Amino acid sequence: MWFKNLHLYRLHDQPQLDAGTLEESLAGQAACLIGRQEARRIGWTQPAGRAGTALLHELQGQRLIAAERQERILPAAVVREEVAERAAEIERQTGLPVHRRVKQELKEQAYEELLPKSHIKRQRIDLWWDTTRSLIAVNTSSRKRAEEALDLLRETLGSLKVTPLATQTLPMRAMTQWLVDEASRPASLLLGDKVELKAKGDDGVVRGRQVDLDSDDMQQLLATGRQASQLALQIEGQMGFVLHDDLAIKGIRFDDALLDEASETEDDGDAIVRFEADFLLMTRALGASIDQLIVWMGGEAALGVNGN
Structure with missing residues (x-):
């Protein structure tokens, strides 16, 4: 539960949503298993994990929601090795070198075939929404991951106006x-x-x-x-x-x-x-x-x- 890292954002024109309406909106973008041909997927999950079923916890103006990011891990070296083997087989059969265009096609084929077999990495990203301060803080070490979670929240709500928190003195x-x-x-x-x-x-x-x-x-x-x-x-x-x-x-x-x-x-x-x-x-x-x-x-x- 205890956060390790925070990226801070000022929320402008804070949406006036009650807890019930917000949870219903979150349910519309709930996390589900990544598709066989999807490279990545992100959706909302239970902040309390297996201990709870709620997608939102709200207490005294403090909201907690959590995004689950799924990504298939397919190393580029694995794809290159597969392409090299397929290209070598074509050369043995035809006696001719494989042109760049054909190698690109082989790469696309190998990627499509190997992707469904790749390992799925899961990452949870917690968002703390302080309605009393109009502040959103994202529990991740990566600014890119924080922006992905905010993009999901923007898509869920239809609108989300935020800027990274900034101070007068750098x-x-x-x-x-x-x-x-x-x-x-x-x-x-x-x-x-x-x-x-x-x-x-x-x-x-x-x-x-x-x-x-x-x-x-x-x-x-x-x-x-x-x-x-x-x-x-x-x-x-x-x-x-x-x-x-x-x-x-x-x-x-x-x-x-x-x-x-x-x-x-x-x-x-x-x-x-x-x-x-x-x-x-x-x-x-x-x-x-x-x-x-x-x-x-x-x-x-x-x-x-x-x-x-």
Whole structure:
């Protein structure tokens, strides 16, 4: 249940949907087994997995939905080997070289025949829709996968106007300032032990793990003009994470006190009660942390709107 990564989006003109209407819409795009000739498919699945049947969990304005992405894994090397064998057989039978056009046809044939036999990879992508903040957060490390899930939601609802969350101060500038000037760090913000520094030119990237970010060596690197593109941070009482220069939040580790509170919640052995209680605790911590980050980076930036 506890999210590991987040891509954040501002929702514009938030659709006014009650839970029943939304769940009905989700059911119209429910996940089903990928077809034999399909390379990929995405649809809605139960956020609670086998423990539940609902496609939507909504509590105190917090919504949780989940997409299931299925993709057939057919390595290009397997197709190339099959094409090579078929081309070699034609050459043995005809005594003539196989032309490029024929090889392309063989490739298409091999792909169509091998695809139904390929392995199916499944991936679940959770979406947290905070109706109180008009915010959607997607639990995935990949921006591309987040956009796929949003595209599915847009198709499901008929319209979804969102933009990636952006702040007045660029994350790279804020992170670099926190590294350079200890006095600029907010009182409840602590530095972790992981950083990625990028140079303005072509000097490459410097990555550090389990390092003292206040060390003289780090300050010397920053003095050359390098800027922080990733920085491990901790918000006291909420969570630790790595902030990226596109405002993605990755490697989330929730505070021990929060996890202890979750473990002490009474659920009477009901898996759904436990699931929803954890969801509420998690979204409170995430929401408070996101609010703080926005304030620390000068507030939210106004951007154009994408969507239909």
